[in-house]
Amino acid sequence: MNELIVFLTLVIVAYIFMSSGVMSRIVSNNLEKNDFATPAEVKPKVVVPEDSMLRRHFLTHLRTEIEAEIMPRQIDPNLRHYYDASVAAEIQKRLAG
Known part of the structure; x- marks a missing residue:
């Protein structure tokens, strides 16, 4: 009651x-x-694992994601160099957050 x-x-x-x-x-x-955050303002923080094996797997997974989004890797060595540079730049951009 x-x-x-x-x-x-x-x-x-x-x-x-x-x-x-x-x-x-x-x-x-x-x-x-206007205290509310919009979804565009909220960026997920990229946390790279400290363990060397986990870090290696994390970076490999990130590289695979980026390579899946862009064109296939070129056969010509000169074009391959530019491809690798663009992938490395995208990895750095994503890690910087």
């Missing part, structure tokens, strides 16, 4: 709190301040 009284009291207090406009003022103040 006591649990029911406590529950009903909480429901009544929540109703009064919501209908008094306190929540709408809190939300409108936050919207005016």
Whole structure:
């Protein structure tokens, strides 16, 4: 019985709190301040493992992801050099965050 009284009291207090406009003022103040982060502002932090084997696997996986996104590797040695340089630059860019 006591649990029911406590529950009903909480429901009544929540109703009064919501209908008094306190929540709408809190939300409108936050919207005016623009404190909310947009998904474009939130960048996941890249954490490279400290263990040498895990680091090697992590970097290999990252390189494989990048190579899957760009054109296939060239056969010509000169073009292969530019390909490797572009992949290395993309790895550095992603690790820099």
